Amino acid sequence: MSMNSQGRSTTPSEATPHSDVHTVSGSRGLQQREDLIFETGSTAKTGVDLPAPKGGMDRLGGVTRKQSVGLPGLSEPEAVRHYVRLSQKNYAIDLGLFPLGSCTMKHNPRLNEKVARMPGFADIHPMQPQATVQGALELIDQLATWLKTLTGMPAVAMSPKAGAHGEFCGMMAIRGALMARGEIETRTRVLVPASAHGTNPATAVQCGFKVDEIKADARGRVDMEDLKAKLEDSSDIAGIMLTNPNTCGLFETDIREIADLIHEAGGYFYCDGANFNAIVGRVRPGDLGVDAMHINLHKTFSTPHGGGGPGAGPTVLSEALADYAPVPFVVEEDGVFHLVEQRTDEGSDAFGRLCAFHGQMGMFTRALTYMLSHGADGLKQAAEDAVLNANYIQSRLKSVMTPAFDGYCMHEALFSDAFTAEGIETLDIAKAMIDEGYHPMTMYFPLVVHGAMLIEPTETESKAELDRFCDSMLSIAEKAKAGDESLKGAPYLAPMRRLDETQAARKPELRWSEPDKVAAE
Amino acid sequence: MRYLPLTPEDRKAMLATIGAASVDEFYADVPEAARLGGTVEGLPDHQGELAVERHMAGLAAKNRTASEGPFFVGCGAYKHHVPATVDHIIQRSEFLTTYTPYQPEIAQGTLQTLYEFQSQVASLTAMEVANASMYDGSTACAEAALMACRVTRRQKVVLSGGLHPHYAAATRTVCEAQGIEIVQLKPGVDDELALSEAVDDETACVIGQSPNVFGTVTDLTPVADAAHEKKALLVSVFTEAVALGMTMPPGEMGADIAVGEGQSIGNPLNFGGPYVGLFACSKKLMRQMPGRLCGETVDADGQRGFVLTLSTREQHIRRDKATSNICTNAGLCTLAFSAHMTLLGEKGFTHLAQLNHEAACQLADALEGVNGVEILTPRFFNEFAFRIPDNAGEVLEKLDGLGVVGGVRASRLYPGKGMDDVIIAAATECTSDADIKAYADALTKVLA
Numbered sequence: 001m002s003m004n005s006q007g008r009s010t011t012p013s014e015a016t017p018h019s020d021v022h023t024v025s026g027s028r029g030l031q032q033r034e035d036l037i038f039e040t041g042s043t044a045k046t047g048v049d050l051p052a053p054k055g056g057m058d059r060l061g062g063v064t065r066k067q068s069v070g071l072p073g074l075s076e077p078e079a080v081r082h083y084v085r086l087s088q089k090n091y092a093i094d095l096g097l098f099p100l101g102s103c104t105m106k107h108n109p110r111l112n113e114k115v116a117r118m119p120g121f122a123d124i125h126p127m128q129p130q131a132t133v134q135g136a137l138e139l140i141d142q143l144a145t146w147l148k149t150l151t152g153m154p155a156v157a158m159s160p161k162a163g164a165h166g167e168f169c170g171m172m173a174i175r176g177a178l179m180a181r182g183e184i185e186t187r188t189r190v191l192v193p194a195s196a197h198g199t200n201p202a203t204a205v206q207c208g209f210k211v212d213e214i215k216a217d218a219r220g221r222v223d224m225e226d227l228k229a230k231l232e233d234s235s236d237i238a239g240i241m242l243t244n245p246n247t248c249g250l251f252e253t254d255i256r257e258i259a260d261l262i263h264e265a266g267g268y269f270y271c272d273g274a275n276f277n278a279i280v281g282r283v284r285p286g287d288l289g290v291d292a293m294h295i296n297l298h299k300t301f302s303t304p305h306g307g308g309g310p311g312a313g314p315t316v317l318s319e320a321l322a323d324y325a326p327v328p329f330v331v332e333e334d335g336v337f338h339l340v341e342q343r344t345d346e347g348s349d350a351f352g353r354l355c356a357f358h359g360q361m362g363m364f365t366r367a368l369t370y371m372l373s374h375g376a377d378g379l380k381q382a383a384e385d386a387v388l389n390a391n392y393i394q395s396r397l398k399s400v401m402t403p404a405f406d407g408y409c410m411h412e413a414l415f416s417d418a419f420t421a422e423g424i425e426t427l428d429i430a431k432a433m434i435d436e437g438y439h440p441m442t443m444y445f446p447l448v449v450h451g452a453m454l455i456e457p458t459e460t461e462s463k464a465e466l467d468r469f470c471d472s473m474l475s476i477a478e479k480a481k482a483g484d485e486s487l488k489g490a491p492y493l494a495p496m497r498r499l500d501e502t503q504a505a506r507k508p509e510l511r512w513s514e515p516d517k518v519a520a521e
Numbered sequence: 522m523r524y525l526p527l528t529p530e531d532r533k534a535m536l537a538t539i540g541a542a543s544v545d546e547f548y549a550d551v552p553e554a555a556r557l558g559g560t561v562e563g564l565p566d567h568q569g570e571l572a573v574e575r576h577m578a579g580l581a582a583k584n585r586t587a588s589e590g591p592f593f594v595g596c597g598a599y600k601h602h603v604p605a606t607v608d609h610i611i612q613r614s615e616f617l618t619t620y621t622p623y624q625p626e627i628a629q630g631t632l633q634t635l636y637e638f639q640s641q642v643a644s645l646t647a648m649e650v651a652n653a654s655m656y657d658g659s660t661a662c663a664e665a666a667l668m669a670c671r672v673t674r675r676q677k678v679v680l681s682g683g684l685h686p687h688y689a690a691a692t693r694t695v696c697e698a699q700g701i702e703i704v705q706l707k708p709g710v711d712d713e714l715a716l717s718e719a720v721d722d723e724t725a726c727v728i729g730q731s732p733n734v735f736g737t738v739t740d741l742t743p744v745a746d747a748a749h750e751k752k753a754l755l756v757s758v759f760t761e762a763v764a765l766g767m768t769m770p771p772g773e774m775g776a777d778i779a780v781g782e783g784q785s786i787g788n789p790l791n792f793g794g795p796y797v798g799l800f801a802c803s804k805k806l807m808r809q810m811p812g813r814l815c816g817e818t819v820d821a822d823g824q825r826g827f828v829l830t831l832s833t834r835e836q837h838i839r840r841d842k843a844t845s846n847i848c849t850n851a852g853l854c855t856l857a858f859s860a861h862m863t864l865l866g867e868k869g870f871t872h873l874a875q876l877n878h879e880a881a882c883q884l885a886d887a888l889e890g891v892n893g894v895e896i897l898t899p900r901f902f903n904e905f906a907f908r909i910p911d912n913a914g915e916v917l918e919k920l921d922g923l924g925v926v927g928g929v930r931a932s933r934l935y936p937g938k939g940m941d942d943v944i945i946a947a948a949t950e951c952t953s954d955a956d957i958k959a960y961a962d963a964l965t966k967v968l969a
Contacts, residue, residue, distance in 0.1 A: 041863065044866075047604070047606070048604060048864050048873075050876060053876060057882035058882070059885065063768055064767060065768060073867060073868055074866065089628075092614050092615045100623075111570050118581040119588065120583070125598055129921055131921070135583025138580055150564070164848040165656060172694065198843065201841035206846050207698045256554075282556075287554065305619065305620045306611075306854075307622065308622065308653075309849035341933070351694055352693060355659045356657060357793025362794060369577055372573045372577075373568060376564040376566055378567040384544045385532075388536070391547055395538055434626055434627055439624060439627065460526065491627075497824075498821045499625045508807065
């Protein structure tokens with residue numbers, strides 16, 4: 001044993017397994033215990049200093065709050081600690097590989113954050129006079145130009161606030177076009193593949209359509225025979241909602257034929273652009289016969305996911321649908337930018353407005369910054385690296401794991417649970433990944449593959465990182481194959497063990513309440 | 522390219538492992554005609570940080586910020602001070618760069634803040650439960666209308682004349698697609714109570730707003746009573762969350778669903794987004810709520826923890842039978858809201874509300890002193906409408922020339938409705954005595 005100058009041992013002695021160590025504080029080293037603000041704060045405490053009220057002014061006419069609000073406050077140091085401690089219970093892309101398939105967890109450049117915070121973007125009001133926000137309108141126009149050019153589409157609606165909101169926008173534009181054709185009463189059926197994101201059928205229904213599910217074939221693509229059968233009587237076809245590359249991580253081989261069949265049937269082609277990141281800069285959806293497609297700025301164009309939002313879902317539209325875009329939109333005339341908030345032109349039969357104001361400006365600034373940084377060449381390279389990384393993972397993992405389909409994948413690799421021993425589930429593999437220091441892949445989606453594991457590495461991972469990940473995955477997969485029961489208890493090393501979701505749903509506790517109040521109920 | 526870690530040697534080695542000659546093989550399924558030869562035409566190639574920052578700063582410089590001088594624009598978004606701590610917290614990598622907390626064992630940070638957010642929103646609105654947020658106030662309003670139709674199995678929604686026109690429009694868009702009838706009452710500064718007359722046996726809900734788009738605060742209790750008598754719901758809307766520190770909250774007025782915009786707490790103006798939609802309701806309606814919900818539970822060791830719950834309402838499980846197609850919440854904006862609210866606490870929040878109210882009272886006093894100005898809003902919190910003996914658009918333009926951004930012309934929200942001489946102005950804790958004086962002086966000059 002070596003000693004330092006004060007006689008302190010510098011090598012560890014025999015240790016108790018760390019999971020057996022009990023602490024009085026409830027903290028575990030760097031993992032600090034942190035209670036709810038309702039338990040630690042008080043209504044009498046505040047972390048802000050405000051000037052004294054002047055008093056004697058009241059124009060509320062008696063419409064005043066009667067009960068106290070019941071909001072706990074913390075001083076600034078306590079508040080900072082509260083959130084920093086909580087933050088350390090989160091996994092994040094800045095911490096490590098986050099292979100959540102279809103979610104595109106890529107690096108979020110910090111320049112984007114800096115730009116979004118420029119007062120000229122963050123501190124301007126959506127209703128201030130247009131002459132005072134020319135730079136903001138120009139930015140929206142520039143981003144629109146990038147999106148139209150990259151997709152090869154003539155128009156784009158910028159206001160959708162997320163991917164699902166973009167789907168709604170696109171399907172409402174289709175609805176508008178069908179109304180203009182006088183066919184909205186008859187054309188009510190929308191085809192949706194079984195592998196689609198759940199938002200697709202939900203959106204179709206929200207727009208007043210009926211969903212008709214198409215099968216996937218043995219190659220993970222649209223079953224063309226099934227599609228043709230569904231189009232035999234096409235008089236009620238409104239359109240198709242198809243993700244491409246699809247949720248199996250595959251390019252729809254017959255996409256041109258699908259587009260043609262739908263158009264011949266009198267319907268429109270909505271493309272879910274969630275996976276545009278695999279083809280951006282290499283393929284323009286406009287060349288594939290697409291009529292509408294939302295673009296998740298938080299996936300392809302690196303705006304941060306922020307723990308589940310905010311997103312942004314600008315939606316590009318074909319010539320056939322361009323007239324049915326919602327308000328507001330930006331037009332340029334002699335170098336002056338105008339925001340059109342009410343339509344009186346031909347398009348006034350469009351569907352109106354999706355939301356207050358003009359869309360997710362804070363995401364627009366970040367996305368444009370990212371596009372300018374990458375440029376046309378960098379975006380293409382990013383797509384190619386994303387696809388290369390996914391194929392590399394597929395290639396390395398297939399020695400133990402079962403690829404869902406033959407052949408190369410696009411930006412994500414899909415495996416089924418066929419290789420696991422009886423009793424070991426996809427969930428167990430996912431939880432074991434947590435102990436290895438990774439966020440799990442997307443699990444049990446798409447629904448067309450049993451025990452699906454969808455792995456999307458993105459282009460912002462190094463080869464060394466991918467190799468480390470593959471080594472971990474192979475080790476877990478070997479255990480799963482061997483039926484190692486220890487997987488059932490994972491994770492062991494996370495801030496928490498597996499949580500009881502059934503209990504949460506059976507007796508939902510959605511807000512904090514005073515303990516004595518709970519007891520009295 | 523600085524965001525791409527692979528070197529040319531890495532790519533070569535990886536292709537060799539895969540057994541592919543080039544990446545083109547991966548794109549073999551792309552139809553021949555849709556393959557681009559090189560890069561997309563018409564776009565520049567990559568640029569360094571300095572060049573990009575210069576470009577963006579150039580665009581930013583063309584905008585007049587709300588902090589540059591006297592600024593009185595409201596109507597659904599409000600200029601408030603956000604403590605420096607809030608932006609620091611939301612820029613923590615662990616919050617900024619994580620995803621929806623689908624794996625609760627490594628997402629307790631996000632989940633606990635969502636649980637606290639839901640609790641704060643429920644307290645703020647005096648409602649029993651709240652969800653983890655919607656895109657913004659307007660889409661929350663639209664979702665509330667749909668929810669009311671599901672709950673009551675009725676197909677008619679009545680909108681007040683003081684509901685923000687953008688909220689009304691967003692609600693109409695969503696409802697009409699589903700064959701729900703929308704009854705829009707005629708615009709009025711102080712007509713929220715007219716909802717009571719409009720409710721009938723077919724009505725799913727009436728939607729009223731306090732403070733409304735003209736700033737008027739109204740006790741909607743009589744509307745709630747009238748609605749409940751017909752077994753309809755009251756949806757109570759607000760666009761200024763700070764108002765709930767002083768004015769009667771939805772829960773005290775008998776609202777069944779409360780929705781509103783949370784931007785005022787923790788979130789900058791951002792030219793309209795991203796914002797944070799607040800959504801709360803009574804406990805018995807909980808299972809019909811749209812959007813994400815976070816609930817309390819325990820882990821395998823019996824420790825308290827939080828998970829996303831009641832997901833059988835949601836699109837990823839229910840698909841075409843989901844309560845909504847929504848798939849995200851306002852994520853980081855909810856954290857900004859929650860962190861700012863934690864810093865404020867009840868004490869700071871009610872204090873902040875008082876400062877806002879006083880600033881608006883002072884502004885009204887000052888403008889009333891200007892010849893020809895008539896304040897139209899009878900009871901207000903931090904925003905009101907007033908009439909001037911001239912065209913509001915032209916006057917605002919002249920005020921702008923004098924360095925004062927004086928508010929929103931009502932005709933921008935209500936084109937062709939005879940409101941050409943009406944301005945809606947807001948004041949907040951950011952409004953100084955000097956700003957108010959500057960406004961009154963400039964308006965005197967313009968109207969002279």
